[in-house]
Amino acid sequence: MAENILYRHIKSVLRELIQHMEIPLILTISLLTGRILGLFLTPFFRSQFFFLFPTHHIGGAEKVHIKIVHCLRKCNPVVFFTNRSRNPALKKEFMQNARTLDFGHFNYFDNLVYVDFWIGVLCTIINNNKTCVVFGCNNVLFYRLIPHLKPQICCIDLLHAFGGGIEDVSLLYVNRLNKRVVINKRTVNDLRDQYQLNNIAEKMNERIFLIENCVRIPEGARRDNDESILRVLYVGRGSEEKRVHLIGKISHRCYLSNLPVEFILVGDVKDSVDEQHRKYCNFLGEVENEEQISEIYSNSDILLLVSSREGFPLVIMEAMAHGIVTISTNVGGISEHICNGHNGFLIKNESEALIIKNVFEVLSKLASNKPLMDNVSHEAYEYAKTNFNCKRFCSEYKNLVWGDNYFNFENGLKK
Incomplete structure (x- = not known):
């Protein structure tokens, strides 16, 4: 109820500003109004670590x-969600750690007045925490906020994909970014x-850090599938780059050829x-429960991705951790x-047309060659155990923040 009252009040004030003032003045007043609200919120958000993430709905990112956030929870972190989430699936878990x-x-956020208002709120909260760390991902507001932050912050x-x-x-903000995290060598x-194309100084390359993602690895290799039907799984969004329509066409091709496969699609x-x-x-449909999604992985044989671009999808890591055989287009950091x-x-x-043809040929090979299917499944699981370790992941993120003594865990942040 309080959020709704605040929302209506802010909307009403900003609408009045828009109707009666010139744009530069509107933006200035919007920023100042945000800073006033920020002063009231500052006592509730004292922290050494601030995250700006878009959403808390279910998704790999x-x-x-x-x-x-879990790795750095001892920093007493604060997480700001800047975009409307489709559902609250992961919000509780965020709240358990921050x-x-x-x-x-x-x-x-397509309206500059609202952008400047929230920049005013956030810069006031963050700047009043003296020296701290601000971490953003997939977030335009984060980059717009950076010029308003004090130099010592x-x-x-984090870039999931390029x-x-x-x-x-x-x-535009490369020179102000102290560190940049990417998840693959590509x-x-x-x-x-x-950087080279845009005449960015070569020394900025030293601020790029590779930290690969991690997943929970179930104990023991996955069960053998003694059934005659292979279950082909897709997990993800229906966005354009995922090209989910191709999976529909592949399923039709398999049906016409009487190939013993079943297609299971998770997501909207x-x-x-x-x-x-x-x-x-x-x-x-959308599956929010982690135990349920784990069960779906355990009962599947093949993960199919036909994306036009990717970083390195978390869904592949999760699938390999369950011994699932991945068939994917060779994009991003997947190879x-x-x-x-x-x-x-x-x-x-x-x-x-060639993607459909080539995926069908691999599915045909796997459907007729159980030893091959079992061998690739075993290798996928062993690779995941060795390379997708969450202990390594946490260690690298802690070292990213603490390794150069910018942040000292015992004594707090220091210049």
Whole structure:
């Protein structure tokens, strides 16, 4: 109720400003209004570590964000959610590791007046915490906030993938970013190329840090599938780059060839599959419960991704941790972990017709060769055990913050 009253009041005040003032003056007053509210909120958000994340709904990036916050929970972190979440699936878990403020209810960030208002709120809260760390990911507001922060405040960003546009937004703020985290070697090289093309000083490359993601590894290798049908799984969004419609076409191709496979799709993706192909797929919708998603992995054999671009999807890591055989287009950093024919299969990112053809051929091979299926499954699980360790993940994030003595865990932050 209090949030709704605050929302209506802010909206009313800003509407009045917009109607009666010139844009530069509106933005100035909007920023000042935000700073006034920030003064009232500051006592409730004293911290050494602030995170700016877009959402708390279910998703691979959001799961990674929770792991980072969990690793640094002893810093008494605060998490600001800046965008409207589709559901509150992961909010409780965030709240178990940090104090949170969700202003996704005020999701008007295509409007400069609202952007400047929240910049005023956040810069006041953060600047009043003297020396601290601000960590942002997938967040335009984070980059717009940076010029308003005091010089002694450490700014760190995380790029899950290169090519979505956020790397272009961040380019203006490279000199103010103390450290940048990426999750695969491909993005390291992409950033360096971007710097060179835009005449960014080569020394800025030293601020790029590679920290690969992690997942929980279930005890013991996955069970053997003694059934004659292979279960092909997709988990994710229905966004354009995921090309889920191709999975519908592949399922139709398999049906026409009587291939013994079943397609299971998790996520809000039904509308992404052509209507004539939906009857060949089993849609489970959004699955928020982690135990339920783990059970789905345990009962699946193959993970199928046909994306046009990726970083290194968490869903592949989760699948490999369950001994699932991944078939994926060779994009982003996927080939850094998937060795074709050894612990998964890579498909050239060619025309859609060729992707459908090549995926079908791999599925046919696996359906007729159980020893191959079992060997690749075993190699995937062993690779995950060795490389996707969360202890290593936490150690690297702690070292990112504490390793240069900018942050001392026992004594707090220091200049």
